[in-house]
Amino acid sequence: MRVPMLAIPQGWGVLVVLFAAALLAAEEESPATLRHWPAWRGPLATGEAPLADPPLTWSETHHVRWKVPLPGEGSGTPIVWEDRVFLTAAIKTDRLAERPPTPDETAKTSPPENIYQFVVLCLDRATGRTLWERVAREGVPREGKHETNTYASASPVTDGQRLYVSFGTQGLYCYDFEGRRLWDCDLGEMRTRFGWGEGASPAVARETLVVNWDHEDDSFLVALHARTGAELWRRQRDEPTSWATPLIVEHKGRALAVVNATNRVRAYELETGRVVWECGGQTVNVIPSPVADERAVYAMSGYRGAMLAAIPLDAEGDLTGSGRLLWTRDRGTPYVPSPLLYDGRLYFTAGNTSVLTCLDARTGETVFGPERLPELSNIYASPVAAAGRIYFTSREGVTAVLAAGPKWEVLATNRLDDGFDASPAVVGTQMFLRGRRHLYCLEE
Numbered sequence: 118m119r120v121p122m123l124a125i126p127q128g129w130g131v132l133v134v135l136f137a138a139a140l141l142a143a144e145e146e147s148p149a150t151l152r153h154w155p156a157w158r159g160p161l162a163t164g165e166a167p168l169a170d171p172p173l174t175w176s177e178t179h180h181v182r183w184k185v186p187l188p189g190e191g192s193g194t195p196i197v198w199e200d201r202v203f204l205t206a207a208i209k210t211d212r213l214a215e216r217p218p219t220p221d222e223t224a225k226t227s228p229p230e231n232i233y234q235f236v237v238l239c240l241d242r243a244t245g246r247t248l249w250e251r252v253a254r255e256g257v258p259r260e261g262k263h264e265t266n267t268y269a270s271a272s273p274v275t276d277g278q279r280l281y282v283s284f285g286t287q288g289l290y291c292y293d294f295e296g297r298r299l300w301d302c303d304l305g306e307m308r309t310r311f312g313w314g315e316g317a318s319p320a321v322a323r324e325t326l327v328v329n330w331d332h333e334d335d336s337f338l339v340a341l342h343a344r345t346g347a348e349l350w351r352r353q354r355d356e357p358t359s360w361a362t363p364l365i366v367e368h369k370g371r372a373l374a375v376v377n378a379t380n381r382v383r384a385y386e387l388e389t390g391r392v393v394w395e396c397g398g399q400t401v402n403v404i405p406s407p408v409a410d411e412r413a414v415y416a417m418s419g420y421r422g423a424m425l426a427a428i429p430l431d432a433e434g435d436l437t438g439s440g441r442l443l444w445t446r447d448r449g450t451p452y453v454p455s456p457l458l459y460d461g462r463l464y465f466t467a468g469n470t471s472v473l474t475c476l477d478a479r480t481g482e483t484v485f486g487p488e489r490l491p492e493l494s495n496i497y498a499s500p501v502a503a504a505g506r507i508y509f510t511s512r513e514g515v516t517a518v519l520a521a522g523p524k525w526e527v528l529a530t531n532r533l534d535d536g537f538d539a540s541p542a543v544v545g546t547q548m549f550l551r552g553r554r555h556l557y558c559l560e561e
Contacts, residue, residue, distance in 0.1 A: 153277075154195075154198075155196055155277065156272065159542075162364055162408065162409075164459065165502045169547075170504040172559050173518055175533070180560060183557075185247075185555060187552075187556055191269035192270045194540045195551050198275050198277060198294070201294060202239070203237070205282055206236045207234070207236070210232045210255075214232055224260060226262060226312035231257070233257065236251065237273070238250050253287070253290045253301070261312045266313060271283045274319055274320060274321050276321045279293060279299060280292045280294065285317075288304075304328065313358075317362050322372055325343060325372075326343045328340075331378055337353050338374070340374070350389065357401070359376075359377065361407075382395065395435055395437070396426060399426075405450075411430075417456060419450035419451045419468050424446075446476070451469070452469050454498060456500075463478050467487065471495075474486035492515045494511055494512070496509060496512065498539060501540065505521050507520075507521050508543075510537045511537065514532055516531045516533075516550075536552060537550055547559065
């Protein structure tokens with residue numbers, strides 16, 4: 118943990134040294150998960166890195182510790198554990214399929230003819246050097262994809278013991294940290310809306326891996342044993358395609374898997390798969406993953422409409438139209454990015470634009486906004502927070518840094534020579550940004 122430079126009054130030197138030592142000790146003694154970035158939305162699944170202090174400013178020539186080219190395509194966020202960075206990629210080969218997939222009549226896209234390699238990468242955190250690379254599978258994608266999607270859009274996840282990687286229709290894979298495959302699982306084929314492709318990431322807790330399989334055929338939520346890959350339970354879902362990653366949240370000794378979707382937001386008991394509560398009212402094409410604090414889950418969506426619902430974690434049954442929600446909002450919610458929950462405030466952008474709103478999570482009242490983030494246009498990446506700062510990264514390579522708190526205050530605007538759809542990962546004094554061509558490690 119970096120301690121800021123201070124003007125130290127005479128005689129206070131020992132106190133400052135002791136304070137710095139206490140901060141370092143707190144980081145060392147903290148749960149390992151809090152010191153890393155084990156999943157797409159970070160250690161708390163809210164976008165916050167509670168023990169990190171990344172750079173405020175950077176450019177192509179300033180505060181870039183390393184920058185490495187990436188093979189193929191991918192928009193999944195890298196994850197970080199100890200000295201290793203994990204990410205995925207889909208590499209288009211020159212080989213053509215003997216029998217290309219048949220295009221779906223309902224799709225607006227066509228499947229490719231080329232064979233792809235679906236690859237898992239492990240990089241050295243200090244240097245960016247590739248430690249190992251594994252081809253999980255070779256094959257032709259079953260369907261096409263939206264022009265802004267990729268065939269490696271899901272983010273890896275780890276519980277600190279194993280690495281879990283989903284390529285959707287191309288399979289689910291578990292590795293140890295040395296790259297040895299421990300198990301794999303084929304959950305079938307997806308037929309996504311308009312052939313826009315896949316994107317939901319798996320979630321893991323309590324030795325249970327949860328995968329959302331919402332598509333245009335028989336949708337389901339499945340739980341697998343994290344160590345063996347054995348199926349624990351499967352629940353059918355009356356849902357069209359969604360791209361929302363499940364949120365696993367602990368409440369009063371019980372773990373819930375909360376899944377956002379068009380027809381219902383549902384909370385499943387992690388141990389059994391039983392639906393504990395559900396609530397209708399979201400928009401179509403649900404992508405944002407929910408966030409939660411000790412009191413409520415905040416679920417939102419923003420395509421062809423807007424909806425944000427604060428749902429009490431101790432709810433039971435169907436809450437649709439019941440008046441048992443804590444509060445709701447019907448404007449300014451995101452389409453692709455997920456919200457940030459930080460210090461009791463919700464931060465989110467409208468649609469895929471740079472128009473930001475901040476709400477008090479407890480009351481739903483507006484803290485500030487809507488405000489337009491400077492120099493940002495289109496946003497797919499979800500915001501992250503650390504050390505009292507909030508980071509928003511655009512598809513055009515610009516990151517705006519705001520002061521967290523009740524006032525609108527822009528601290529910096531930074532630009533890199535790449536485009537970014539993947540969300541940042543923040544660990545220690547470093548920020549990792551996965552671009553379309555490169556992976557950056559930023560550090561003062």
